[in-house]
Amino acid sequence: MHTPPPVLLELVNAIADDLYTCSRIGLVGLRTGDKAAKFANWCWLFSTIVNLVENAMERGVMKELQHQGTQLTLRTALRDSVLLYSSS
Numbered sequence: 001m002h003t004p005p006p007v008l009l010e011l012v013n014a015i016a017d018d019l020y021t022c023s024r025i026g027l028v029g030l031r032t033g034d035k036a037a038k039f040a041n042w043c044w045l046f047s048t049i050v051n052l053v054e055n056a057m058e059r060g061v062m063k064e065l066q067h068q069g070t071q072l073t074l075r076t077a078l079r080d081s082v083l084l085y086s087s088s
Contacts, residue, residue: 006050013043 017040023033 006047006054009043009047009050013040013047016040016043 016036019028019036020033020040022028023030023036028036
């Protein structure tokens with residue numbers, strides 16, 4: 001499976017959040033639900049930090065390209081950010 005880590009982190013966050021929801025309606029024990037809620041909160045925090053770092057990197061790439069005089073379109077900006085992400 002070739003999936004970027006932020007996507008996997010969001011998937012784990014969704015699963016943990018669903019476990020918490022199941023505990024609230026009585027399908028899973030309360031103790032498991034509490035642990036899942038804490039884990040989902042941490043996943044959310046790390047996902048937010050990863051997205052902020054990713055946005056900062058993309059912004060830096062776009063500023064550098066603009067500084068070099070390159071005319072950017074949305075398509076080239078997205079392509080460059082994907083290439084930057086996949087090379088790191």
